[in-house]
Amino acid sequence: MSLRVLAIGKKHESWVDEGIARYEKRMKKPFDLSWQLLPHSARESDAARTEESERILAKVSPQDFVILLDERGKNIDSPTLARTLTGAFDAAKPVTLIIGGAYGVDASVHSRANFVWSLSKLVFPHQLVRLILAEQLYRAQEIAGGRPYHHE
Numbered sequence: 001m002s003l004r005v006l007a008i009g010k011k012h013e014s015w016v017d018e019g020i021a022r023y024e025k026r027m028k029k030p031f032d033l034s035w036q037l038l039p040h041s042a043r044e045s046d047a048a049r050t051e052e053s054e055r056i057l058a059k060v061s062p063q064d065f066v067i068l069l070d071e072r073g074k075n076i077d078s079p080t081l082a083r084t085l086t087g088a089f090d091a092a093k094p095v096t097l098i099i100g101g102a103y104g105v106d107a108s109v110h111s112r113a114n115f116v117w118s119l120s121k122l123v124f125p126h127q128l129v130r131l132i133l134a135e136q137l138y139r140a141q142e143i144a145g146g147r148p149y150h151h152e
């Protein structure tokens with residue numbers, strides 16, 4: 001069982017890196033995170049979206065439970081996220097979360113996704129999405145473990 005974030009873009013910026021490290025150091029299997037960062041396309045718009053989507057799908061395995069982050073997806077609460085992740089772990093499915101590039105991802109990635117998750121209708125920069133995601137995954141771990149980090 002594993003929890004991997006597949007993201008278009010360069011390494012975490014320093015202000016993001018510090019925040020992510022804060023949560024990562026408190027995470028344990030199967031909630032420990034790995035990051036796979038893929039280069040963004042040198043092209044523009046539709047061409048960039050297509051190229052980056054191909055790069056993403058090349059890294060996805062058939063057995064992966066894929067969660068695509070997209071502002072047009074479904075809003076869920078944190079306990080639902082915790083149940084979704086533990087459900088995948090219980091089914092022995094590696095979880096892959098996808099963060100797109102500046103132009104998002106194309107229909108091929110949407111088709112492959114088992115779940116499309118919106119953090120908000122607001123569009124966030126991808127570096128900030130990484131940080132929010134790290135905190136939400138840590139929160140999911142704490143909910144799944146029955147610890148009092150999360151309060152309704």
Ligand SMILES: C[S@@+](CC[C@H](N)C(=O)[O-])C[C@H]1O[C@@H](n2cnc3c(N)ncnc32)[C@H](O)[C@@H]1O
Pocket residue numbers: 068069070071072098099100101102103104105117118119120121122123124125126129
């Ligand atoms: C700068 S955004 C790209 C936004 C672009 N409008 C699009 O078509 O996706 C880069 C990536 O951050 C993630 N993202 C940004 N805002 C989000 C939100 N509110 N909920 C979920 N993911 C988000 C998505 O994975 C998106 O592909």
